[in-house]
Amino acid sequence: MNNSLIVLPIVIQFLAGTVLLFFWLKTNTQKVLSGLFSAIALVISIWLFMLVWNQGIQVTQSGNWKAPFGISFVADVFGATMVLISSIAGFAVSIFSAGSMRKERLEFGYFPILHFLIMGLQGAFLTGDIFNLYVWFEVVIISSFVMMTLGGKRKQLEGAIKYVSLNLLASTLFLVGIAFIYGLTGSLNMADIAIKINDIQNRGVINVTAGLFLVAFGIKSAVFPMYFWLPASYHTPPAAVSAIFGGLLTKLGVYAIIRSFTLIFGGDEFMGIIMSAIAALTILSGGLGAMMHQNMGKIFGYLIICHIGFMMVGLGIFTELALMGTVFYLIHDIVVKTNLFMVSGVILKINGTQDIKELGGLYKNYPMLSLLMAIPLFSLVGIPPLSGFWAKIFWIQAGLETKEYILIGFIVLGSFLTLWVIAKMWGEVFWKPGEGLPKKANGIYFDQLSGADKWQWIFPVVFLSIISLYIGFAAENIIVLSQKIAGDLMNPTGYIESVLGIKLLMP
């Protein structure tokens, strides 16, 4: 179905970023406008999702050059879902930023860049062109880099350097990979490549190219042994920035791996082994890192890695069921990780520290807030029937079907480590008596904020917690959705036909 309106999510974020640039220094106007644009973007994403869900894949060709000559934009269920989830996270972070970011940072273009970042993400989810995907990656890298350095504290810059260096390395490898793909197939349109790559005689070169893509996207998704930039940088910027990073950036890498390895490269046996090994070691590294750290930001950072490992399990097993687990978990993870970094921001605001040894008494002093924060924390652990639980059933079953018993063992291990880490955090931060702990200097503490200001901190957490609860309790809906997505991914004929406007001959 041709429908040029599918680029609307990108356009609205582009518009938001551009309009906000004209309100330089008028931070209060920016806050209102950003919230407004994010709300509109959310509505548009819901519309797009419903459209794709009801009417199937939607395609548009930029400049009306027919595929594969121009740049195709494709909204399939997977892409539309990712756009929807990122709009949800974007909306929450926009509100949270309005409450939590310092005025100085806002005066230097924080909001426009936030919208450009989300535009980059959504462009990546909607593009059907491999080079265009690279361009969106560029947008994401540069805007995240600027967001990270905004304010320029030394610790922050140090993290930012590591972040940007390793991500540029990833981009370079990605670009080399694209060059090889273009050299081999003469095309940049992913659907077109998917067909033409089958005619290449020299399978070895394709396998090597697949390896390049794996490493390039692997760096971005922070898997073993390429995750180093994440623990080095995620805990340094303000909570709102960490929230959007933690929720979405690594997931873009996972999205790209899923997309490229289902559409372009089929998984061969060797790739399966590599992916499984990566998955297992990523779970292990993330879990161990989370165990040994005391800083909430770092703990959540390592837990991101651990759970990216979970998602890689689905790619290692590479059956429809396993991918379904990965897609389900991806949806859950974006919501819950965004939320957790905001939670850690609220805690920082309350006590002036994120060190769990120096925190305490939240349960006593903020009972309602503790109850609220328990929702994302326990969703993350996957206490059934909360949202983090369901995907594990699918992975375990998929693992049994393919006899990947070791991976099942690692899923159990990763889940247990997550449980342990979060329970420890709960004990230290919420249960431990807060009296006598040093209160760190903090500018204005949470308690000193006015009621309306407090709501700007709390509302996004409430909003995302409700969505997490929905994912958990109405799991049936998300399962049906993930099933559809995984089915489409394993059989991309529909995608290819829609983009190229042709009918494939079934072999």
Added chain:
Amino acid sequence: MIIAVLSGFFFAALLPLLGRFARKSVPLIFSFLPIALFVFFLTSLPLIKGGNTWISYHSWIPSFGIDLSFRLDGLSMLFALMITGIGALVFTYTAYYLKGHPYLDRFYGYLSMFMASMLGVVLSDNLMSMFIFWELTSISSFFLIGFNNEEASSRKSAMTALGITGFGGLVMLAGFVLIGHAADTYSITELLTRPEVLKSHSSYTWIIVLVFVGAFTKSAQFPFHFWLPAAMKAPTPVSTYLHSATMVKAGVFLLARFTPILGDTFWWNTTLITIGAFTMLYAAIHAIFRVDLKSILAYSTISALGILVFLIGIGSEKALLGAALFILAHALYKAALFLITGIIDHQTGSRDVSKLAGLRKVMMPVAVAGFIAALSSAGFPFLIGFLSKEVMYEAGLQFGEWAFLLTAILVLTKILLFVAGFWAGIKPFSGILPNEFQKVTLPSALLWVPPLLLGTLSLLFGVFPSIIEQALIQPVVSSMTGKESPIYLALWHGFNLVLLLSVITLLLGFFLYVFLKPSEKLFSKTLRFENISPENIIETIGSYFSIFAIKWTKFFQNGYLRNYVITILAFLTILTAYRLFGGVNIYIDWKQISVITPSEIIVVVLMIISIFFAILSTSRTASIVALGVVGFANCLFFLFYSAPDLAMTQFSIDTLTVLLFMLVLVKLPKNKTFSSKRIRIRDAVLSLLFGTLIAILTLEVFEEPSSSEVSKYFADNAYLLAKGRNVVNVILVDFRGFDTMVETVVLVIAAVGVFSLMKLDLNPSKKE
């Protein structure tokens, strides 16, 4: 039935809103829910008569065969009655026990959540929903054990309990999924109709191992038992409810539930008998080395759970009947003993059995309740404990060639439990009242009526077993055997070996009670074996694991950017090299490569010189500038191939990049040489390898005859359709105009970044 199960959750959800009001004005209102549920299940008793079942189905996640259907048969009825009945007593008891506690409403919230989860576990007909409720019992137990959250030891105990049961739960999840995979259903009812499917399945051993881990961790079997004594940090109502009468029996319930589906095989029976027998004796011995009343009760509970596992392991009809009776008997007397301990603790402030004495003088009704409970625990005639003991011995004696050994262990355990029961139920009330307890008074009836009521039931069922015989116990046994099993309960079986063993148990038990005095000295002797206890071993493993975690993390996340880059490139190089030399015929056709012009050579040389300069320079600024030169040299290549637009773009991007880098680097400390010569050589080798690989690959890629469809289209149509003479330009601004537009945005963002890096300087004293 779904309302009955889920009502506890709704109740808990209401508490944050209404709790404060209820806590202050009418704490007894909380008891309404368990009482109502108890009555509900009691009136449903006729439905299960003669082994009937009542199944109610509610769809939840149909696409994965997960539903909220519930199954009420004998087994689940017995547990449901215990959960709601003892629940009602505990809820009432708590109203006084924790009177005025600021978190009373939260306590009731967790308690009702727990009750609902526990009902869910025993009533679920779907393995997945059973697992969900199972995990919820672990979580609510975590909150209840850690209820006194400001004490470090409470927090630690809560962590231990959650760690062990949470681990067991995850393993069990794998087991349940395996069952679902093997039998193609999660429905227990369906599994019961074809029990052979799993028993003959190739993964049978794995299934029972995984299920056992789940059951043993929850029911505190050796070597996972140690979380239970630690869990005694919880307020006494919690210990009564969760850690003696209900939750810890979930594991036993699971085994009983699976007996018709998985049971009666060599590995099933042998494992359960071995673990059960060892646990019951081990814990019984531990019990009589304690002086803290709650510790004594905790270990005797573990021992009782061991007996239950042991009986299910024997698996004969007699043994299962014994198990059914003992579940009920144990719940009645152990809950009473815990409640009594709570009263003693509440009124005297002590739980030290070596000090407590003579309390009957000040709290007679409690003493009566304790007396009955202790007698039932010991198995005196006319109490329900007697019935269960008789059947147990009979079952043990019938067990083939091992009968003698097993019965001996059983008798020995029973003798030790006799002592433990007497210490808890009689010792504090007998003898002379010491001076320090003279002022102790009888508490509110809310505290002592519940244990007395439990005692009355022990007595009632013991004297008139016919009350429960057909209505309750027979359906329980039927649901465990999976077929109609007639049973017969009687007080008098005539003079036989079983009676003789009973008499021996009572006599030796009494003898031991008279001569063995609980003391600290006895307790301290056992500490010698502390370092080989499972608790210690698991903790040691845990601490080694932490060290491993630190080493692993520090090894990879070592703080040096260059190490990170090296690791990634090494990984990529190995991956690429393996694939390249493993599957590609490397053949390069030099003729296909276009002629090299002198100007190109000059630019390449310029590039190489700049690269070396960048590597060897000691100044950061110089290195960056040199890298900029490489970029500009690249622009020249674009120029050579007639793409001035590209060259311009590349030129501006490069300039910006250099500027950005400069701004960041200025804020970093001075450049130092960290690397030794060896490291530099390693890096050089890796870089060369990587570069060579990419070069080979590039040449290989050019070997492939690629489709020129797209480029030909561009060349053909640039002028015709897009009205532009320069194809590259047309590609940039028309065919692929979108890319260019987005790249422009990248430039804008970069500009904002540069601006803010230069201008924005946050006051470091303020945060966020």
